[in-house]
Amino acid sequence: MNLLYFAMIRESIGKSSETIDLPDHVKSVSGLLTYLESKGDNYISAFAQDDLIRVAVNQEYVGLNHAVTNADEIAIFPPMTGG
């Protein structure tokens, strides 16, 4: 699975992208966030505020219950502030 991080989330985690092998038991976006939090404090602080996390699966915005598979590209970022 390819993971992309942007803005404050990217800075908290300390990288802009990574490839991981998704464990079999992880089936949803929220499961993925919980799994990533088990990898280190940097992930815990990046995802500390639920309401400041947005997720896109294969470049489509999704909710936390959306399904994920190892073939997906998942982007995690804070609410957008363009314009």
Next chain:
Amino acid sequence: MHVSVQTEDFDIAIEIGKLTHNRKDIGAIATFTGLVRDIHGDKKIRKLTLEHFPEMATKELEKIARLANDRWPLQGISIIHRYGELLPGDNIVLVVTTSQHREAAFEAAQFVMDWLKTDAPFWKKEETPEGVHWVAAKTEDDDKKDRW
């Protein structure tokens, strides 16, 4: 329909010209330009850095342009959004809409900006004399989008 995500500046007159060239049926052109201010609340802004999700930014702007096009009788629509390091006074975003009548042109341009604020994957980072920080999203921007 024209969408561009770019570092280069844009020229409003040139962008309008692209939509009006060789046409005599356009009755209204509305444009919106967003610029970098040197003040945000009580903070002095030295520099603004815009980060973006490249593939998705273009896709989302195209989606918003299509939504506007489906909803109003537009003759043309152009959206340009810059990224990278910008200074106070610099252009950030341009929306141009053309239509036979003003209501469609005005409303579609406002719709595009309201949607773009919450749905286009761009993030602003401000540099002030006190340091650097990410700009927080405003809930009122969600409300502005929802009114459509």
